[in-house]
Amino acid sequence: MASEIQTPVLSNDHEQVNKDLHRHFNFTLGRFDTDDISGYMLTALALTVRDRLMERWRLTKETEVANKSRKVFYLSLEFLLGRSLGNAILNLNMQDSVRQALADFCCSLEHIEMDEKDAGLGNGGLGRLAACFMDSCATLALPVVGYGIRYEYGMFQQNIVEGRQVEQPDHWLIAGNPWEIERPGHSQVVRFYGHSEFYKNHSGETCVRWVGTQDVLAVPYDMPIPGYKNDKVNTLRLWKAAATEEFNLQEFNEGDYADAVAQKNLAEQITMVLYPNDASENGKELRLRQQYFLASASLQDVIAEWIKERGADFSNFAEFNCFQLNDTHPTLAVAELMRLLVDIYGLEWEKAWTITCKTMAYTNHTLLPEALEKWSVHMMGELLPRLLQIIYEINARFLALVAKRWPGDTDRQRRMSLIEEGGQPQVRMAYLAIVGSFSVNGVAELHSQLLKSGLFKDFYELWPEKFNNKTNGVTPRRWLAHCNRGLGDILTDVIGPGWKTDLSLLEKLKPYAEDTAFQERWAQVKLQNKEVLRNRVLQKCGVEFDTHSLFDVQVKRIHEYKRQLLNILHVIHLYDRITRGDTEGMVPRSVLIGGKAAPGYALAKLIIKLANNVAKVVNADDKVSPLLKLVFLPNYRVKSMEIICPAADLSEQISTAGKEASGTGNMKFMMNGALTIGTYDGANIEILDAVGQEHFFLFGLRVEDIPEFRLHNDPNHIIEQDEDLQRVMRLLECGHFNMFEPGLFEPIVRSIRSPLDPWMVAADFRSYVDAQKQVAAAYTDKSNWLRSSILNTAASGYFSSDRTIADYAREIWKI
Ligand SMILES: *Cc1c(COP(=O)(O)O)cnc(C)c1O
Numbered sequence: 001m002a003s004e005i006q007t008p009v010l011s012n013d014h015e016q017v018n019k020d021l022h023r024h025f026n027f028t029l030g031r032f033d034t035d036d037i038s039g040y041m042l043t044a045l046a047l048t049v050r051d052r053l054m055e056r057w058r059l060t061k062e063t064e065v066a067n068k069s070r071k072v073f074y075l076s077l078e079f080l081l082g083r084s085l086g087n088a089i090l091n092l093n094m095q096d097s098v099r100q101a102l103a104d105f106c107c108s109l110e111h112i113e114m115d116e117k118d119a120g121l122g123n124g125g126l127g128r129l130a131a132c133f134m135d136s137c138a139t140l141a142l143p144v145v146g147y148g149i150r151y152e153y154g155m156f157q158q159n160i161v162e163g164r165q166v167e168q169p170d171h172w173l174i175a176g177n178p179w180e181i182e183r184p185g186h187s188q189v190v191r192f193y194g195h196s197e198f199y200k201n202h203s204g205e206t207c208v209r210w211v212g213t214q215d216v217l218a219v220p221y222d223m224p225i226p227g228y229k230n231d232k233v234n235t236l237r238l239w240k241a242a243a244t245e246e247f248n249l250q251e252f253n254e255g256d257y258a259d260a261v262a263q264k265n266l267a268e269q270i271t272m273v274l275y276p277n278d279a280s281e282n283g284k285e286l287r288l289r290q291q292y293f294l295a296s297a298s299l300q301d302v303i304a305e306w307i308k309e310r311g312a313d314f315s316n317f318a319e320f321n322c323f324q325l326n327d328t329h330p331t332l333a334v335a336e337l338m339r340l341l342v343d344i345y346g347l348e349w350e351k352a353w354t355i356t357c358k359t360m361a362y363t364n365h366t367l368l369p370e371a372l373e374k375w376s377v378h379m380m381g382e383l384l385p386r387l388l389q390i391i392y393e394i395n396a397r398f399l400a401l402v403a404k405r406w407p408g409d410t411d412r413q414r415r416m417s418l419i420e421e422g423g424q425p426q427v428r429m430a431y432l433a434i435v436g437s438f439s440v441n442g443v444a445e446l447h448s449q450l451l452k453s454g455l456f457k458d459f460y461e462l463w464p465e466k467f468n469n470k471t472n473g474v475t476p477r478r479w480l481a482h483c484n485r486g487l488g489d490i491l492t493d494v495i496g497p498g499w500k501t502d503l504s505l506l507e508k509l510k511p512y513a514e515d516t517a518f519q520e521r522w523a524q525v526k527l528q529n530k531e532v533l534r535n536r537v538l539q540k541c542g543v544e545f546d547t548h549s550l551f552d553v554q555v556k557r558i559h560e561y562k563r564q565l566l567n568i569l570h571v572i573h574l575y576d577r578i579t580r581g582d583t584e585g586m587v588p589r590s591v592l593i594g595g596k597a598a599p600g601y602a603l604a605k606l607i608i609k610l611a612n613n614v615a616k617v618v619n620a621d622d623k624v625s626p627l628l629k630l631v632f633l634p635n636y637r638v639k640s641m642e643i644i645c646p647a648a649d650l651s652e653q654i655s656t657a658g659k660e661a662s663g664t665g666n667m668k669f670m671m672n673g674a675l676t677i678g679t680y681d682g683a684n685i686e687i688l689d690a691v692g693q694e695h696f697f698l699f700g701l702r703v704e705d706i707p708e709f710r711l712h713n714d715p716n717h718i719i720e721q722d723e724d725l726q727r728v729m730r731l732l733e734c735g736h737f738n739m740f741e742p743g744l745f746e747p748i749v750r751s752i753r754s755p756l757d758p759w760m761v762a763a764d765f766r767s768y769v770d771a772q773k774q775v776a777a778a779y780t781d782k783s784n785w786l787r788s789s790i791l792n793t794a795a796s797g798y799f800s801s802d803r804t805i806a807d808y809a810r811e812i813w814k815i
Helices: 014-028 034-067 085-091 095-104 109-115 125-139 249-253 257-271 285-310 332-344 349-359 377-383 385-405 410-416 429-435 445-455 457-462 476-482 485-495 503-514 516-541 564-579 602-620 638-644 665-671 684-691 706-711 715-721 723-733 746-753 761-780 782-794 801-813
Strands: 071-075 079-082 119-121 144-149 157-161 164-168 188-192 195-200 206-211 214-226 233-243 321-326 360-363 374-376 426-428 439-442 467-469 550-555 589-594 628-633 650-653 675-678
Touching: 014 034, 014 095, 034 085, 034 095, 034 109, 034 214, 034 233, 071 125, 071 285, 079 125, 079 233, 079 638, 085 095, 085 109, 085 125, 085 214, 085 476, 095 109, 125 144, 125 214, 125 233, 125 321, 125 476, 125 801, 144 285, 164 602, 188 285, 195 385, 206 332, 206 385, 214 257, 214 285, 233 257, 233 285, 257 285, 285 321, 285 332, 285 377, 321 332, 321 349, 321 801, 332 349, 332 360, 332 385, 332 429, 349 360, 349 385, 360 429, 374 377, 377 385, 377 426, 385 410, 385 429, 385 457, 410 457, 426 429, 429 457, 439 445, 445 457, 445 467, 445 684, 476 485, 476 638, 476 665, 485 503, 485 516, 503 516, 503 782, 503 801, 516 628, 516 638, 516 782, 550 638, 550 761, 564 589, 564 602, 564 628, 564 723, 564 746, 564 761, 589 638, 602 628, 602 746, 650 665, 665 675, 665 684, 665 782, 675 684, 675 761, 675 782, 715 723, 715 746, 715 761, 723 746, 723 761, 746 761, 761 782
Parallel strands: 071 144, 071 321, 144 233, 321 360, 360 439, 439 467, 550 589, 550 650, 589 628, 650 675
Antiparallel strands: 079 119, 157 164, 188 214, 195 206, 214 233, 374 426
């Protein structure tokens, strides 16, 4: 159908919004009872906003088709989107009209927004990064499509019962999802199991086909991704697994009707649930199925579009298409593109390989060995026999290249092989990603350096030109403009509104840092944000924070390398000092810890339990609690971070040096004017460089010191020599925090005392406590603290994901 619409036509004025709201409430949703507004007003409003997205979405697509531009596909098993309504209203510039229209219904936008469920299709930083990137790509009007999985159950909900994490399924789709559009017409078939078969084609060449497969249908659901005030709407395409129609026809005809229908579930299992492991792989076959499902469906979709527009000529496919692999999770795309080009479209191996290597780009997110994906050759051979063959062929050719470059260096060949040999041979997914990509990037300067000198050293020596850095960023729309309107208004007041799309403009704040009147405004906004968080903490934890106390915050996934334990030890230390009456130089402090532990990660769960037990003792002690409070806030997610980061005074970024690839929570806090206490790790280093060391509390061992230190690391000796740590350990070991649960925290005590403790908790304790003393001293000087706070925001421009994406677009994607 020819398009008549050239510009968006639906008006954003308050009357029209009001009309649409009524229409959706009464007609789309069939609600007449105005007493029952609450639950349905959210959907009615979402649909009203969605109407405005729809026309912009269509225009964006039409423009792209007309331009025949080069496109990028961001492949990610995770997109941690959070809520969409507030973001869409902000980006479409509908805030005033929506507020007015809702006032006619006696509703407030804040109230309605809180009812929206988070789209929790991710674990933590990696998934949230993908969501920030989608926002920046749309805002920069870049032709980027996101591909992911539409999990029926997202990240689990965390309840705390008697101090312990209890997981509950997150059935986020239960009340429907107004933001998705199902497109069954674009479904793809994804194959599993079966075997390869050789045959001769019409020209007598030997070819391979994959037969006897069990097929699953991939049905796309599209989510609109609006750019900021630019009338662009990009697409995030999420795949849902469904049974194919011809599913198990045989059983069907044999009369096992019910069994055949029940088989449907097997197919649909693939997209049932997000694996809740952050920074560790678990090797489950279902996870491998998810990975291949995403890779195959997405590639077939892109190729179908390519053929529709240009026919089955792939000679310039690599000029127009680029796939960014978000970690190794979608890396089967390398082998799958080879399969499609060679087996299905009949290209010669070399031609197909050239195309593949010019099309794929890989982002590494971690150096932790337990997070490096390896799949058992046996499992892959069963589930994806043709893919395994292709991986072997890639490996054979690659190892020939290595042998030519380093003749006789068999040890190097063994090290670099895509297959790790041994009793249970495994496919090394990171190596497959490197071999099949033209770009390999880390996510912060230090991390990218460590990839080259450590984990991927051999590959760096072979292909130095592939390696590059793209320091992460976060979107200033969600993480400043939307979540901290008070601060946003001040910024716009003094430097104009341009910062929302050019965050480097925040530098213009610097002259105001010394201005006491401006500092006072800054302080007022922070206080208001702290009141909001205070109320939330009171409601969720029953503990009352004093808004004038230092809000000391650590929220992120619970992991030993992130060292929530070090934070808790510091809290115990402060508690110990207060009970001894040694309160000199202390400031009232409210410590908030939040985050989910992977359900199978026992020690991380025990750290949650410890935080809760310590909190109970600290908060119940009338002598202590005026100076110190501790809460563990349950169910940390995007929605909660939107309340937490505007209210934080102090951001805890205290990972063991060399372990946090980048971090992005650190950036959200900085943007919102928190000061950081942090190790020399990940993007902390770049934050420190940007803001200057007098506005950052640096502590701890550096990555280059650690190997030497490890050789003679003796935590027991460190504890003996440090009276403060000795007292902390004594409290832990005498059961002060677990009177009725004897021995409960022994594994934690043991890990701290172990000379092999990879996380160096005892080693960094003294330096951390000293840095925390400096924090307290600095907080006492209100004016100076405010100056540092303003300067942190002022220096945060570099950490906009707009900058990150501009770097990807210029240096990797070439769009
Ligand atoms: C930003 C964010 C993260 C990442 O936090 P890090 O401190 O970088 O680990 C994780 N989860 C949520 C909900 C976030 O918003």
